[in-house]
Amino acid sequence: MKSKSTARAIPLVRVGINIRSLSAKLKSYSPAFMFMSPAVILVMLFYFLPVIVTLWISTTDMSVATFRGYRMIGLANYIRMLTSRWTPRILKNTAFYVIMTLTCFNVGMALVLALLTTHINKKVGMLFRALWLLPRITPSVIYALLWIWATADAPFGIINQLISPLGVEPRNWMMKTPWAVIILANGFVGASFGMIIFTSAIESILPDYLMAAKVDGASTLQTIRYVILPMIKWPILFVLSYQTLSLLASYEYILLLTNGGPGFYTTEVWSLYAFHLALSNYFGNVQFGYGAALAAVLVVIGIITSVIYLKVFRFRELVAEPKIEAL
Amino acid sequence: MIAKGLRRSIPYIVLTVLTLPIVIFYGWLLVSSFATRMHGIRPLGFTLENWRFLAGWGEAWHRDFPSIWMATLNTLIFAAVVTMAEVSVSAAAGYALSRLRFPGRRNFLGLTLVLHGFPGVSLLIAIFFILRFMKLYDTMLGVILVKMSMDLPFGIWIMKGFFDTVSWDIEMSALIDGCSRLRTWLQIVLPLIRPGVAALSIFCFLSGWQEFLLPYIFTLSFNNWTLSVLLKRLIGDFRFVDYGLVTAVGLFYMMPVVIFYAFTQQYLLSIYTGGMKGGA
Numbered sequence: 001m002k003s004k005s006t007a008r009a010i011p012l013v014r015v016g017i018n019i020r021s022l023s024a025k026l027k028s029y030s031p032a033f034m035f036m037s038p039a040v041i042l043v044m045l046f047y048f049l050p051v052i053v054t055l056w057i058s059t060t061d062m063s064v065a066t067f068r069g070y071r072m073i074g075l076a077n078y079i080r081m082l083t084s085r086w087t088p089r090i091l092k093n094t095a096f097y098v099i100m101t102l103t104c105f106n107v108g109m110a111l112v113l114a115l116l117t118t119h120i121n122k123k124v125g126m127l128f129r130a131l132w133l134l135p136r137i138t139p140s141v142i143y144a145l146l147w148i149w150a151t152a153d154a155p156f157g158i159i160n161q162l163i164s165p166l167g168v169e170p171r172n173w174m175m176k177t178p179w180a181v182i183i184l185a186n187g188f189v190g191a192s193f194g195m196i197i198f199t200s201a202i203e204s205i206l207p208d209y210l211m212a213a214k215v216d217g218a219s220t221l222q223t224i225r226y227v228i229l230p231m232i233k234w235p236i237l238f239v240l241s242y243q244t245l246s247l248l249a250s251y252e253y254i255l256l257l258t259n260g261g262p263g264f265y266t267t268e269v270w271s272l273y274a275f276h277l278a279l280s281n282y283f284g285n286v287q288f289g290y291g292a293a294l295a296a297v298l299v300v301i302g303i304i305t306s307v308i309y310l311k312v313f314r315f316r317e318l319v320a321e322p323k324i325e326a327l
Numbered sequence: 328m329i330a331k332g333l334r335r336s337i338p339y340i341v342l343t344v345l346t347l348p349i350v351i352f353y354g355w356l357l358v359s360s361f362a363t364r365m366h367g368i369r370p371l372g373f374t375l376e377n378w379r380f381l382a383g384w385g386e387a388w389h390r391d392f393p394s395i396w397m398a399t400l401n402t403l404i405f406a407a408v409v410t411m412a413e414v415s416v417s418a419a420a421g422y423a424l425s426r427l428r429f430p431g432r433r434n435f436l437g438l439t440l441v442l443h444g445f446p447g448v449s450l451l452i453a454i455f456f457i458l459r460f461m462k463l464y465d466t467m468l469g470v471i472l473v474k475m476s477m478d479l480p481f482g483i484w485i486m487k488g489f490f491d492t493v494s495w496d497i498e499m500s501a502l503i504d505g506c507s508r509l510r511t512w513l514q515i516v517l518p519l520i521r522p523g524v525a526a527l528s529i530f531c532f533l534s535g536w537q538e539f540l541l542p543y544i545f546t547l548s549f550n551n552w553t554l555s556v557l558l559k560r561l562i563g564d565f566r567f568v569d570y571g572l573v574t575a576v577g578l579f580y581m582m583p584v585v586i587f588y589a590f591t592q593q594y595l596l597s598i599y600t601g602g603m604k605g606g607a
Contacts, residue, residue: 031508032429039420039479040435046476047442050453057453113345116338128342130592131349137584139537141558142577146352149359149570156570158355188349242444249446252540256559271449278452279544291452298449306441 051299058293063286070289077293086265086273094269097182097254098247105187106243107236110194115224117195118202132195135188144256147185148174178258178267186253194239201235202228241309249298251275271298360575378575395557395576402553402580405471405542406535413475413482413531414524420479421486422512426495436487442480451544458545465547474541478534482527489523490516529591533584554580 058077062070081087113132117125135143150158151173160170174181205228213223229236251272254260260268260276268276278291360378362370423429424436454473455464463469493516501511517524539555546552552560558580561573 029429032423032427034509035419035423035427035512036429036435038416039483042416042472042476042479043438043442045457046454046473047445047447047450049457050450053453053456054450057456109345113342116342120338120342124339128346131346133588134349134353137533137537137588139555139558139577139580139584140539141555141562142356142581145558145562145573145577146356149355150348150352158351245444245446249449251448256539271446274449274452279455288452288456295449295452298446302445302449303441306443306445309444310437310440 051303054292054296054299057288058290058296060289062288062292063290073289077290080290081293081297089265090268090270090273093265093267094248094271096179097186097267097269098244100179100183101186101190101247102240102243104183106190106194106247107240109187109191110198110239111236113191113195114198114202115228118199119220129192129195129199132188133192136192140252140256143189144185144253147181147257151181174258175262178262182254182257182267185257186247186250189253190243190247193243197235197239198232201232205231237312241305241312245302245305245309249302270294274298356574356578356581359570360578362571364571374571395554395579397550398552398554398557401467401551402536402555405467405474405538405553406532408467408471409474409478409535410528410531412471413478414528416475416479417482417486417527418517418524419512420483421488421490422516424483425487425490426498427508439480439483439487443484445480447477448540451540455544464545465551467546467551470541470545470551473545474535474538477541478531482531485527486523489520493519526591529587533587536584 059072059074060070061073061076113129117128138146149156153160153170153172157170157173159173164170209227209231210223213227218226249271251269254267254269254272255275258267260266260272265273274291274294276291277287277294279286358370361373364370364372424432424439458464458469458473461469463472497519498511498516501515502508506515537555538553539559542551542553542556543559546556554576558573558576561576
């Protein structure tokens with residue numbers, strides 16, 4: 001008896017000390033715990049869990065037909081993805097969409113707007129920037145409606161009304177040139193993001209540099225090319241990478257404007273395809289498994305790109321130790 | 328002299344040309360809601376009939392659709408609850424990340440930045456299943472939770488940025504005087520960043536007000552429709568659309584946004600730039 005109790009006593013004493021310091025430590029973290037738990041729970045629930053669920057569903061053949069009795073089919077969905085006759089077209093659509101919108105508008109137009117509005121009267125510049133923010137803050141349904149109307153057939157469409165006096169035959173531009181409309185529509189929204197960032201970057205350039213350039217006799221264009229642009233290199237890179245990812249995954253406007261048409265997959269991009277397969281009754285039998293596989297590809301690309309972009313944009317500097325913890 | 332004047336006005340001209348589509352589009356929106364029919368940007372007649380939907384139910388409005396006030400209420404509740412929930416969760420987490428030291432802090436911070444640029448929409452399929460499992464599909468609560476969580480990384484990052492700007496002298500003296508962390512946060516630090524909280528709240532409200540994809544996917548029944556879903560269903564297949572009615576409803580939907588925007592532009596712009604400070 002005695003030996004047993006002493007034998008038990010010693011480890012207990014040791015454990016007791018550990019428990020005490022551990023609980024003291026835990027207690028000191030309890031305010032942090034309290035503050036962080038809602039955010040952590042929500043992020044777990046709606047970011048981490050869905051990633052796992054997406055990957056998991058992509059290995060099944062779940063669809064409306066097989067909802068009760070779905071089977072695990074491993075990588076069959078992915079193989080189907082690689083061999084489907086639609087995949088090359090959808091890939092081409094996605095690449096075209098992202099590259100065109102990015103270069104022409106999200107970065108291109110944004111730069112043009114930022115440069116223009118910072119070289120004129122400040123108030124007028126702000127007015128123009130405010131106007132360009134309008135597409136971004138308009139509810140997407142309304143914005144799509146505006147474009148649908150603008151491109152409608154004569155005598156309703158605005159575009160037709162404006163250019164038919166010039167001799168161009170009126171037509172429904174959405175049907176005829178869906179890509180142009182989609183790129184324009186997304187571009188007008190996307191440009192405002194870059195515009196704001198570039199504007200604030202340009203405005204934070206020390207006027208000394210610009211003054212020095214002027215004194216040396218540089219014209220405005222030369223100043224822009226040799227002084228301003230190199231100095232906003234990082235914001236440009238940032239917008240480029242951020243918008244690439246966001247364009248890859250965006251399909252809201254395309255959904256509202258052409259819904260992937262006209263016809264079969266004319267303007268269907270990867271993310272829209274996944275959405276159609278899994279969440280809308282497009283072809284009758286909603287295919288969760290295949291749709292999830294398509295989405296999984298996007299998710300993986302998203303994660304990889306985000307991590308890279310995190311590393312490139314100097315994460316270390318942003319995570320400095322907090323100034324004050326337990327007192 | 329003329330050449331110089333011409334050269335100076337080039338930016339103005341270019342900008343006007345580029346911005347013209349926007350002006351025309353929104354002008355059309357306004358005019359069309361008061362017109363019987365529009366030929367391009369030329370109205371054919373003035374009418375107030377398009378605004379009949381304000382009356383609510385009945386043949387006057389639309390046989391198959393719920394009263395617009397129901398949808399408006401839904402949109403309002405959605406935006407308001409999302410804002411309150413998101414601001415409070417972001418403020419709490421932002422404070423902890425800015426001030427406290429706890430295991431996993433750096434990781435969570437990195438996570439926030441990663442998720443910030445991550446396309447949340449690609450997870451919607453999985454979230455569909457998760458909501459169904461939690462029996463939150465086709466409920467306001469479900470959509471609110473999803474919307475909130477989608478914007479959480481952004482909100483946390485913004486809040487942390489604001490908290491970082493607060494000097495900790497006041498806070499330190501409060502803590503020395505025995506104030507608990509919770510009280511310090513609520514009564515001392517938060518009031519100091521009121522502009523930041525206001526900015527985030529406005530941003531969240533506007534973002535919630537105009538949300539379309541999430542309510543569209545995650546709700547089914549009439550009673551849960553928001554204005555955006557209502558509008559989409561109204562437009563339907565884009566064939567035989569009563570443009571007058573649709574633009575009137577659209578204008579009605581957009582008005583709070585424009586009003587907010589006109590008065591709080593400063594705040595909104597500070598959010599857009601403030602959030603990106605980390606990147607440049």
